[in-house]
Amino acid sequence: MADMRAFRDAVTDWAAGGPGGPASELAQQVGVRTAVLLEGPSDLEAVEALAARRGRDLSAEGVCVVSMGGAMSVGRYTELLGPPGLDLRLAGLCDVGERRFYDRGLERAGAPGRDFFVCVSDLEDELIRALGTARVEETVRAEGDERAWQTFLHQPAQHDRPRHQQLRRFLGTKKGRKTRYGRLLVEALDPALTPAPLDDLLTSL
Numbered sequence: 001m002a003d004m005r006a007f008r009d010a011v012t013d014w015a016a017g018g019p020g021g022p023a024s025e026l027a028q029q030v031g032v033r034t035a036v037l038l039e040g041p042s043d044l045e046a047v048e049a050l051a052a053r054r055g056r057d058l059s060a061e062g063v064c065v066v067s068m069g070g071a072m073s074v075g076r077y078t079e080l081l082g083p084p085g086l087d088l089r090l091a092g093l094c095d096v097g098e099r100r101f102y103d104r105g106l107e108r109a110g111a112p113g114r115d116f117f118v119c120v121s122d123l124e125d126e127l128i129r130a131l132g133t134a135r136v137e138e139t140v141r142a143e144g145d146e147r148a149w150q151t152f153l154h155q156p157a158q159h160d161r162p163r164h165q166q167l168r169r170f171l172g173t174k175k176g177r178k179t180r181y182g183r184l185l186v187e188a189l190d191p192a193l194t195p196a197p198l199d200d201l202l203t204s205l
Contacts, residue, residue, distance in 0.1 A: 042182030
């Protein structure tokens with residue numbers, strides 16, 4: 001039986017230049033009604049982790065969470081999944097510095113942007129501020145990354161940076177770390193302190 005992961009894979013292939021038929025067929029089989037457009041896999045992990053914490057099964061609700069591989073791809077994805085393509089409802093998160101790309105892509109696709117929510121810098125920045133640096137460092141230690149963290153802090157370039165910025169930079173220094181912590185930081189959150197863009201996105205779905 002087709003599932004949401006198969007649809008997401010078909011969309012990724014379509015966006016890369018492959019055929020659109022498989023995605024269109026799977027959308028009907030799976031019952032997709034909404035596509036959540038996110039810049040990268042760390043955002044995807046965070047959104048899915050928060051949904052799970054709230055007892056929601058997004059796939060069962062017809063919601064597909066898509067990692068686009070960067071904000072510059074939003075025009076392509078809105079064209080394929082919005083009114084010109086599969087005509088799904090679109091929602092998502094974007095960084096404040098990339099908002100113009102989203103606005104342009106949504107406008108060209110004739111899709112409303114009311115369900116897109118803006119992070120101040122990026123989602124990692126929002127999560128670090130919500131948790132506080134001490135709690136993030138606790139998570140780093142619990143994950144066995146203390147040695148890597150201390151090595152990072154001894155780099156001359158980090159000496160004058162605030163702790164918040166150090167942590168944000170650390171998450172992006174190793175392949176896969178940012179993605180892994182996207183889920184871990186959400187799981188460490190007090191539910192009442194969920195960053196507004198993330199909370200608003202889940203509420204809108």
